Amino acid sequence: MTNIIARIKEEKPLVHHITNYVTTNESANVTLYWGGLPVMAHFKEEVAAMVESAAALVLNIGVLDDEQVEAMIRAGKKANQLEIPVILDPVGAGATDIRTDVAKxxxxxxxxxxxxxxxxxxxxxxxxxxxxxxxxxxxEYSKIEQDALNLAQQQDVVVVVSGAEDIVTDGQEVKRINRGHPLMGQVVGTGCMLSSTLGVFCGVEKDYLAASIAAVTAYGIAGEKASQEAERPASYKIALQDNISMVNDDDLIDL
Amino acid sequence: MTNIIARIKEEKPLVHHITNYVTTNESANVTLYWGGLPVMAHFKEEVAAMVESAAALVLNIGVLDDEQVEAMIRAGKKANQLEIPVILDPVGAGATDIRTDVAKxxxxxxxxxxxxxxxxxxxxxxxxxxxxxxxxxxxEYSKIEQDALNLAQQQDVVVVVSGAEDIVTDGQEVKRINRGHPLMGQVVGTGCMLSSTLGVFCGVEKDYLAASIAAVTAYGIAGEKASQEAERPASYKIALQDNISMVNDDDLIDL
Amino acid sequence: MTNIIARIKEEKPLVHHITNYVTTNESANVTLYWGGLPVMAHFKEEVAAMVESAAALVLNIGVLDDEQVEAMIRAGKKANQLEIPVILDPVGAGATDIRTDVAKxxxxxxxxxxxxxxxxxxxxxxxxxxxxxxxxxxxEYSKIEQDALNLAQQQDVVVVVSGAEDIVTDGQEVKRINRGHPLMGQVVGTGCMLSSTLGVFCGVEKDYLAASIAAVTAYGIAGEKASQEAERPASYKIALQDNISMVNDDDLIDL
Structure with a gap:
């Protein structure tokens, strides 16, 4: 994993997003700033064709919609068939029953x-x-590590829990990552941008646990660097995105 | 009203938006920067459940849609039943008949x-x-104050007229507010951001006239402060949003 | 064409967009920064009424949708009837068959x-x-100039090919334009912003070849000026938009 960012910039993974319209511009730009190529396409007649050329598929239920779930399932099934990694961001699961049901x-x-x-x-x-x-x-979630482990085992998936301290687990190994900055919580869409980041990194590295650890760490490092440039939230968002374009493999040397 | 911003930061009112996709990111961020929590949800099967946990509901018809009006009515009726304030931004009423009809x-x-x-x-x-x-x-609208008074009386509502000089009235009292800066008119979405601001302020203060006066004033102050930092429109938008996060109750002491 | 930007600022052309939700905010702001007025409206019951007051119509298929094509055709036919110029941005034609088909x-x-x-x-x-x-x-596209000429002749249309070097042709005359900066390729939506720019310029000048040459040049100049202010992509996007508001007819004197 000592060269994952170089590989991203070399391979330019196409990350197909089916996502919400609140943060779609941020998701697209962040994908590009890491070195990937974003494509946002949610029309159910098109998604299977689009995902065929993608290196990863990001599904984000931030703004539910009539047609969206079917489009996500169509795109996801095609991605599964082609062994393209699928990243799910279950935004608002628990907030309404319908979101929980859709995520499930x-x-x-x-x-x-x-x-x-x-x-x-x-x-x-x-x-x-x-x-x-x-x-x-x-x-408060005192059992969050156990919950993440359980979910990872039930689903045979890598689980990333974002928070002041991030947790990444594949159901066996648990990695706690203390990077990033509190200002990331004061900007809309930093969670969505992390999902795009996971799409980019998993788009070049098939060990999804290692890719996710690298993604969460690299994103946190960008957040830290940004905090040295801006203290207020709108400027901070710009600085975060700028710094995403600057993180390199040397920053990840300790992984 | 000497502590309304402190109350916002304490209570973190959840402001449910059903709004257009042109400025939804700005609306969400501005809600957060004042100290509220934004949620953007327009799926008609979900909106009634989402509004149940909200402190205010903002309806903005900036980009009309097939399904949107029904979602707005469902969410609005639930909000009425729970006595959650509903803010309407009738974007483009008068531009096409259908917008006028939808607003009515x-x-x-x-x-x-x-x-x-x-x-x-x-x-x-x-x-x-x-x-x-x-x-x-x-x-030119020479009778705008009278029109605002009439609308407020007809609908038993607080009317906010945005412009070089803003007008706020409940049909009895009329407040003219000379704050803000001309650059606010050179950025897309400053009207939508004001609606979100009204949602945040009405989310913590049931005297909607007082809340609206405070909201319009506070937003104008942020606009003034921003004009000391940026002269060009894209930079100004960032500065406006940054300054929204900095306005405090001392700035409103004269209200 | 020595005063086209002055005419934009004087006439404030209303540019009706039916476009994708990824870059709609950028498209709207860029329209405003040039001196036009943006309106984004895609509801099929409304688009014909909205286009009646427009000076130009921009159709961008960046995110295809069930209802969008019908709305585009309705708006486009009304625009044709009223001799309002229609600009097409066939985003992703060639990426999926459905996009190619919709563009055709x-x-x-x-x-x-x-x-x-x-x-x-x-x-x-x-x-x-x-x-x-x-x-x-x-x-690589070694025959791109010939392809652009062919398309312009087949469709009796001005063709603009964006790239490191832009090409503008009406099927007879070919103009190659070497303006802009590589950073424009590192920001999502610079193509969409160019389409909005074409809408603004064609909204005041009926010689669409001359208007397109001026638009591409002016946009490239803004991109160059921005590169003197910012080196990283998110800051660059802000600088690009800021500089769009500053380009004036003196910058176009060599056209």
Missing amino acids: ELMSELDLAVIKGNQGEITVLSGGKAEMSGVESIG | ELMSELDLAVIKGNQGEITVLSGGKAEMSGVESIG | ELMSELDLAVIKGNQGEITVLSGGKAEMSGVESIG
């Missing part, structure tokens, strides 16, 4: 590579109860 | 807390004629 | 003023074969 349907229909959520989302999907305020996780 | 349908079906529009939109909804260029109000 | 359907149903695409898109629409990665053109 996607988990049941598709063979996922990575599930990335906040503490509330991961807890709900592992079978626990969570406290959500809209799509934000609130409350 | 929402006014007729729902019990609104605040209607926020530009001079053309408010004039049209009060029963007058307006000149619009797309969703922009053009032309 | 729009070319066949509508009388277009300008088609703007990358090398792969223009090659495909002229009848050749292209290599696309998602919506990005990859590969």
